[in-house]
Amino acid sequence: MDKIIYIILTCCTLGIGQAQEFEKDVFNAGEKELAITFVGHGSLIFEYNNKFIHIDPSSREADYAYLPKADLILVTHHHGDHCDPSAISAVSTDKTILMTTQLAKEKLGFGQILVNGDQATFDEINIEAVPAYNLVHKRDNGQFFHPKGTCNSYVVTIGDKRIFIGGDTENTPEMKALKNIDIAFLPMNLPYTMTPEMVADAAKAFKPRILYPYHYGKTDTSIIVDLMKGTEVVETRIRNMP
Numbered sequence: 630m631d632k633i634i635y636i637i638l639t640c641c642t643l644g645i646g647q648a649q650e651f652e653k654d655v656f657n658a659g660e661k662e663l664a665i666t667f668v669g670h671g672s673l674i675f676e677y678n679n680k681f682i683h684i685d686p687s688s689r690e691a692d693y694a695y696l697p698k699a700d701l702i703l704v705t706h707h708h709g710d711h712c713d714p715s716a717i718s719a720v721s722t723d724k725t726i727l728m729t730t731q732l733a734k735e736k737l738g739f740g741q742i743l744v745n746g747d748q749a750t751f752d753e754i755n756i757e758a759v760p761a762y763n764l765v766h767k768r769d770n771g772q773f774f775h776p777k778g779t780c781n782s783y784v785v786t787i788g789d790k791r792i793f794i795g796g797d798t799e800n801t802p803e804m805k806a807l808k809n810i811d812i813a814f815l816p817m818n819l820p821y822t823m824t825p826e827m828v829a830d831a832a833k834a835f836k837p838r839i840l841y842p843y844h845y846g847k848t849d850t851s852i853i854v855d856l857m858k859g860t861e862v863v864e865t866r867i868r869n870m871p
Contacts, residue, residue: 705796
């Protein structure tokens with residue numbers, strides 16, 4: 630696997646260039662390559678077999694008018710940093726498929742609803758909706774930031790790679806019970822998702838081959854690196870995903 634810097638340079642009709650720079654990792658996913666672009670926060674792009682899958686596109690992280698059009702969009706839940714109508718519109722065409730939650734569909738006005746436990750397919754890619762919710766962290770009114778049943782994580786199988794996309798979740802029993810995960814994106818910021826200790830607890834339980842902490846805000850990523858030392862079956866990689 631090679632890590633490269635992904636630079637997108639396009640010029641608009643006024644002759645003004647729009648430059649955006651992102652990290653990108655490339656994997657052998659069987660017969661074809663899988664490229665993962667780290668846009669920022671919870672926003673990712675998967676490229677496989679000439680198809681582009683956007684995960685939680687957010688205008689806060691990039692100008693999506695200059696990014697590749699989406700064949701598939703996965704939205705984990707309805708909160709604005711994950712469900713941005715403007716960014717979704719910018720990468721959508723009349724052929725784009727959107728898969729999301731009930732509350733996100735109500736916000737966007739369209740999309741295929743996946744509830745916790747549902748499965749769907751897109752172009753030989755399998756998508757499983759896994760419960761995403763808080764166990765500990767709550768709002769001042771006592772309500773969890775992400776109540777059980779309202780938000781999704783996803784397991785996406787692309788070629789021979791199984792990828793877990795956490796969205797906004799804590800170290801739930803459903804996540805810790807996952808099997809055969811090659812790549813995992815686990816959120817790590819307070820008060821909404823997990824502490825580094827929670828991320829380490831989850832990763833040591835289901836043992837993804839590669840762990841990417843993401844959605845980590847101002848959290849010190851060296852903490853999770855230290856916590857995962859000695860867990861040789863899991864490689865922890867830090868990318869620019871605050």
